[in-house]
Amino acid sequence: MGSIADDLRRWVPVLLATWRGLRREVRRGPRPPPDALLPEELREVAAAVQRLSLGLTRDRELAGARYLDDDRLLGAYLLFYWPVSYLQARGVLSELPGRPRSALDLGSGPGPVAFASLDAGAAEVLAADRSARALAAARRLATGAGEPLSTREWDPQRRAGLAGFAGGRRFDLITMGHLVNELFQGEGAAERRAALLEEALGLLAPGGSLVVIEPALRDTSRALLEVRDLLVARGVTVRAPCLFRGACPALVRPTDWCHAERPVEVPRLVEEIGRRAGLRKEAVKMSYLVLAAPGEGLSEPPAGRVFRIVSEPLPSKGRLRYMGCGPEGRMGLALQEKDVTERNRAFERLLRGDVVEVTATEPRGDGIRLSAESDVRVVAAAGRPVPRRSDP
Ligand SMILES: C[S@@+](CC[C@H](N)C(=O)[O-])C[C@H]1O[C@@H](n2cnc3c(N)ncnc32)[C@H](O)[C@@H]1O
The missing domain is CATH 2.40.50.140 (Nucleic acid-binding proteins)
Incomplete structure (x- = not known):
């Protein structure tokens, strides 16, 4: 297996081909390069990335909205956020104690975390999201890359959570990438998010893991830590990143929070789009939790x-x-x-x-x-x- 950065580089032409398939304009002239954007394409993607960035990280107006049903925003997601989510997921999946076989990716969008699980050794992944268009893009990527991905429409806020979700199937790995902060906004959000995570834990096979990845922003990180504390108080085991077993000490002072960073280079394409969109250099930063399947019990931290x-x-x-x-x-x-x-x-x-x-x-x-x-x-x-x- 090559490095994670090499694995991601192989996705770039597949992402670009899928993005070009989403654009409605009929292009004349020579074929564009398979691994780079033409100047007018770069301009278009950068404008959409600006809109997404503003809506997801700054004014948060798009959080929880159906932005992936808009082809331009879905396209921007594919070329800019997808590679970053992929790297974040690989950076967390490398902490799992063993290789998962079957995986379920909840709130998959166009599947960066699902494909990261496959590249990290999972044999099959089911991707679930409420956006049919995002799932269709995930299927196109799977076909382009020859990966075994199946998809299913799912909206945890509409139906009864995960009840009856997989017909009794159990998974070695369940992932939620940048989903939790978009669900159940407002009062009681932490309780409802914790309940969804507990339900997901119930779909794990013995020894399995639930991986939750959230943006490296103070508010979303602290919100995740609150959910962590509710789960820890109910006896859930945190595999990573916490070595502390009690209530999270980063919640004591309102300015503290917790995030991770992985020293991985993002692809040139992502850097170029970020620069053009006027965003800070993208580093691979995230807040995350790896929770153990019920019944596993606490493992002792290393000695010393x-x-x-x-x-x-x-x-x-x-x-x-x-x-x-x-x-x-x-x-x-x-x-x-x-x-x-x-x-x-x-x-x-x-x-x-x-x-x-x-x-x-x-x-x-x-x-x-x-x-x-x-x-x-x-x-x-x-x-x-x-x-x-x-x-x-
Ligand atoms: C920021 S994207 C994350 C996509 C991908 N998992 C990643 O990590 O890059 C958030 C995803 O959550 C999904 N989502 C938001 N609210 C949802 C809901 N109520 N039900 C199901 N999915 C939802 C969106 O459709 C979108 O695909």
């Missing part, structure tokens, strides 16, 4: 004093600091430059999402301070499964 790094490096005069979150909670981890040694040098290169074990620390301010005697060991790099205590 472990933390997941939940911030970027926070350098200040003479010291480097990160926020970490581990079995004992969320706190600052700091190392003075003068205390850097071979044993703790790894601290200088930690990435958001890495899980580290630290030794020989002392309490300091709102957290702990490492010393020249501290060892720093990366137990699991960002995006890799955290070994359980019983693993070799």
Whole structure:
């Protein structure tokens, strides 16, 4: 298997061909290139991406609206958001303890998360969404790439949730990519979202996982953490990213939130569209949860004093600091430059999402301070499964 970025590059011509199929204009002249946009195509996509970006992230007017039934917005989704969702999903699926066989993608849209599951080793995926047009685009992509995808129309707000959804079928993996924040807006949203996730957990085979990916925005991230807390209080096991078992410490202060980042390059096409649409450089950032199928119980965190790094490096005069979150909670981890040694040098290169074990620390301010005697060991790099205590 090649790298995730290589896997995505193979999708670019398929996405472009599907996007061109959605456009109504009859084109004269030479065939456009299979892996790049013509200047007038770029202009058109960038304008639609601007509309989508404004509606989904800034004024949020499109959240929950039927934007994928509009061919221009669906097209913009395919060429700009699809590749990013794909990379986010691959960056989370790589944390699963094993390869899923059968998968269900809820709120699939045109299927970036469904295809990410297939590329991550799933043998078959059922994609479900309320937008028939988005599902048709997903089927066209599946045909173009020769992938085994089936689709089904589904609207959790209309019918009785997932009851009778799959005729008793069980899945190894259920995914929800950027769906939860679009459902059940307003009062009682967290409760209703938690109820839907619990229902989805009921469709998992033993050992299976429910993966929820949400945008890396403070409000949608905090809303996901609230849902997490409701589920944790009902005994649901969080596989990732949390090592802390109690109520989320990022909800204590209203300005805190939690997101992940994966160091993957987005394709040139996405970069070009983003630049043209005047958007910030797209990095692969998301908030996410991986929940375990019921009955699995809690697995012990790795031995020692472990933390997941939940911030970027926070350098200040003479010291480097990160926020970490581990079995004992969320706190600052700091190392003075003068205390850097071979044993703790790894601290200088930690990435958001890495899980580290630290030794020989002392309490300091709102957290702990490492010393020249501290060892720093990366137990699991960002995006890799955290070994359980019983693993070799
Ligand atoms: C932002 S898109 C996400 C698509 C894809 N999963 C991804 O991660 O890129 C949100 C999806 O949620 C779907 N959606 C929103 N409200 C829905 C509802 N009430 N029922 C079913 N799907 C819904 C939309 O049709 C859309 O496909």
